[in-house]
Amino acid sequence: MRASIKQVLSLTLFGLCTGLAGAYLGINQAYDRLDAELPAIIESAGCIPHS
Numbered sequence: 001m002r003a004s005i006k007q008v009l010s011l012t013l014f015g016l017c018t019g020l021a022g023a024y025l026g027i028n029q030a031y032d033r034l035d036a037e038l039p040a041i042i043e044s045a046g047c048i049p050h051s
Helices: 002-044
Strands: none
Touching: none
16 A cells, blocks of 8 residues: 555656656746747837837
8 A cells, every 4th residue: 555655656756846847947938939939029010119
């Protein structure tokens, strides 16, 4: 019984860690993409930033 509880907890923690790692990588990828495309989005909206 104790080994079963230990196995369930370790698999749950592994799933949680992989989910958090995936979310972190996904957020970073979205941020990088937005950062690269933001000037074009602003320009297409008709807003011209002043320099």
